[in-house]
Amino acid sequence: MGVQLAAEQAGFVEMENVIFTDSELVHHVRDALRAALLGDTDNYNQLVGVLHHSERLAPDEVALLVTSLKAITGAVSYVDVVHHHSLLSCICGMSLWNYGPDVMDALVELMTSLAASSGKYVDLCLDMLVSNFMPPYSFLESLKEPRGIARKDQVLDRVHLALKDIADLLPLIPWRLEKIIIDRMPNIYTKEPLIVIYVENMLRLESGPMGELVGSMMITAVMDRLIDLDVEIPWEEILQDDSNKGIFEMELEDLEVSAYYAENDGDEDRLSKSLSNFKLKAKLDSGNDWRCFGKDTFSTVDKPLDRQAYRTVSALLLAPSRVRPDDCVYFPTQYGGRLTLSLSYTEINVELQLPREFLRQRLFGGNLVAEKLDSLLVLTLEHLKSCNDGGRLIQVFECLLQSFDKTVLTAYKSKFTQFVVFYVCSLDPENCGKKFASMLANIFMNDVYAERRMSAVAYLASYLSRAKFLPPSYVATMLESLVDWCSDYCKSQDGDVNPKAHRVFYSGCQVCDDLTPPLIIPRA
Structure with missing residues (x-):
């Protein structure tokens, strides 16, 4: 899509040959465009040369560029898609990221006017604006610095303001915009910062003024990309956890006190017994997501403390009476986090705060696809949290349900994406939580395709076994409906044993068997 022309083929006039003043250029542009239609391209090529020169502009060159863009804006009705091919190619090839605010404003104004001038330029202008969702590769490192973040916000x-202005002028634009955004969406092999910033823009559209028109498609496209990344991660690269643990309370593997420290501290048995009632909790730097290390003994994570710090912690825990109540002791760790030891008259709390990069590395072992998925999941969950805070969760949840039904439910070996829906259910158990369970049960009992029915009941079991936010009475009601269905199915059959023919029935029975123990043993 768009007009393309190699720079070396254009024969553009260099900047030093351009001698127009600002006022002369404003009045001259229309004549240059008209003359190009008749074959006289000298002034036209000079105009294109002004736009083509974009690197290390001096202040007077910036002023000339701004004036040229504004002059073209006033003459958009004279632009011809055939005869002014090189001009359109040059304009659409300009990146807002390469310029200051004055040039940005002039270029955005030109794209808005060009889109409104003729329907033949609409897709061209939308494509150019969407291409600016992502910065050039040279800007990736600067996005970590305040200067780069400021430029990102400016662009x-x-x-987004230009997209809104064009949509206000041309009401049918949102549907054309949807296709361009989906077509330009980065694939799973794109660098992580680029795909993250692109999805960030998609979610911004979903929550913006055009959200009612394009929001559903944005959510669906994001979920599709999450699935694409999800299925690329092999099961063997995933740290397995106990399926009976609640959502967002999954623990990493238990780690024993290292012999490395024991040989320096002497009494390992005494230390273990003294610490038998404590847990070491890890917290992500960016939020309140707690993860526990160890169940019955004090644990270390790959020796995060040096010897002196470990001895100090051990001494405090072995003789807490020597420490004043409400003291709080901090120890840095080699992973960029810190260990906090806080004491009171009745308890001792040990907290290990770790950066997200450490936990991601530990879980995924440097898998680049998994790291992209992790970043997009965080971005998506934060967006959904903001939707809940803004009172829009029910509206967005409907889109998620449709996406789950069409994409996630039938995806082969989906491992993480379904937790996006689980998370939304945890934000609003009464509405979203129960509705999701009912949808899965309905698919299992009434859908015509066996594979969908078996997948739905498997997800239902996974969801209900983890969803501690749902009341046990509701889970019992869902289980009762499954048992009733299985019972009715048995009564309608002739008693033959055929696992292949009755695979949907056996799937339902398996779920009933899996869900019964959590109901008998109250969930914590």
Whole structure:
């Protein structure tokens, strides 16, 4: 899509040959465009040369570029898609990320006017604006610095404002915009910062003024990309956890006190007994997501403390009476986090705060696809949390349900994406939580395709066994409905044993068997 022309083929006039003043250029552009239609391209090539020169502009060159863009804006009705091919190619090849605010404003104004001038330029302008969702590769490192973040805000604010202005002028634009965004969406092999910033823009559209028109498609496309990344991760690269643990309370593997420290501290048995009632909790730097290390003994994570710090912690825990109540002791760790030891008259709390990069590395072992998935999941969950805070969760949840039904439910070996829906259910158990369970049960009992029915009941079991936010009475009601269905199915059959023919029935029985123990043993 768009107009393309190699720079070396254009024969553009260099900047030093351009001698127009600002006022002369404003009045001259229309004549240059008209003359190009008749074959006289000298002034036209000079105009294109001004736009083509974009690197290390001096202040007077910036002023000339701004004036040229504004002059073209006033003459958009004279632009011809055939005869002014090189001009359109040059304009659409300009990146807002390469310029200051003045050029950005002039370029955005030109794209808005060009889109409104003729229907033949609409897709061209939308494509150019969407291309600015992502910065050039040279900007990736600067996005970690305040200067780069400021430039990002300047660019994206203008892009989204321009999209809104064009949509206000041309009401049918959102549907054309959807296709362009989906077509330009980065694939799973794109660098992580680029795919993250692109999805960030998609979610911004979903929550913005055009959300009612394009929001559903944005959510669906994001879920599709999550699935694409999800299925690329092999099961053997995933740290297995206990399926009976609640959502967002999954523990990493238990780690014993290292012999490395025991040989320096002497009494390992005494230490273990003294610490038998404590847990070491890990907390992500960016939120309140707690993970526990160890169940009955004090644990270390790959020796995060040096010897002196470990001895100090051990001494405090072995003789807490020597420490004043409400003291709080901090120890840095080699992973960029810190260990906090806080004491009171009645208890001792040990907290290990770790950066997200450490936990991601530990879980996925440096798998680049998994790291992209992790970043997109965090971005998506934060967006859904903001939807809940803004009172829009029910509306977004409907889109998620449709996406789950069409994509996640039938995806082969989906391992993480379904937890996006689980998370939304945890934010609103009464509405979203129960509705999701009912949808899965309905698919299992009434759908015509066996594979979908078996997948639905498997997800239902996974969901109900983890969803501690649902009341046990509701889980019992769902289980009762499954048992009733299985019972009715048995009564309708002739008694033959055929696992292949009755695979849906056996799937339902398996779920009933899996869900019964959690109901008998109250969930913590």
